[in-house]
Amino acid sequence: MSGRGRAAVAFYSRLFGAQPAKLQPGYANFALDDPPLKLVLNSPGNGPGGTINHLGVAVASTGEVEQTETRLEGEGLATEPEPGTTCCYARQDNARQDKVWVRDPDGVAWEYYTVLEHIETP
Numbered sequence: 262m263s264g265r266g267r268a269a270v271a272f273y274s275r276l277f278g279a280q281p282a283k284l285q286p287g288y289a290n291f292a293l294d295d296p297p298l299k300l301v302l303n304s305p306g307n308g309p310g311g312t313i314n315h316l317g318v319a320v321a322s323t324g325e326v327e328q329t330e331t332r333l334e335g336e337g338l339a340t341e342p343e344p345g346t347t348c349c350y351a352r353q354d355n356a357r358q359d360k361v362w363v364r365d366p367d368g369v370a371w372e373y374y375t376v377l378e379h380i381e382t383p
Contacts, residue, residue: 263287266304268366273300275336276363276371296320315370322375323359329373330361338363343372 270289274280277298283290287304296318320326330340341362360374 263304265366266302269302272338272365273302275338276333276365278332278336313369315372317372317374320373320375323377326359326361326373326375333361333363346374 266287266289270281270284273289273291277291277293279291279293281289282292287306289302291298291300291302293299298318320329330342333340343360343362346360359377360372362370362372364370
């Protein structure tokens, strides 16, 4: 992997608390059980590129969001908590931490969140 690729593998290893299931030159494959997720990273020229707005991992409770934030900070990742959020036709908890963001080396945002109620407004 290139320098950017190595930085991405290091970031995602910390984000997920797991190493890639497969790691080859220009290729990293994360296969996770919890949360169930398959993420493949390709170096430029080793697969098609694309654009991502953000990615999210839904967890079961506000407590899990808080635990994830603590774990990510312990891994040295900069977190951006977003308490009391209403978005995406869902209300998250107004009193406690309910969403935390991190960004990968390319600036792609990841959110860990929990939904407490589905609503009709964006």
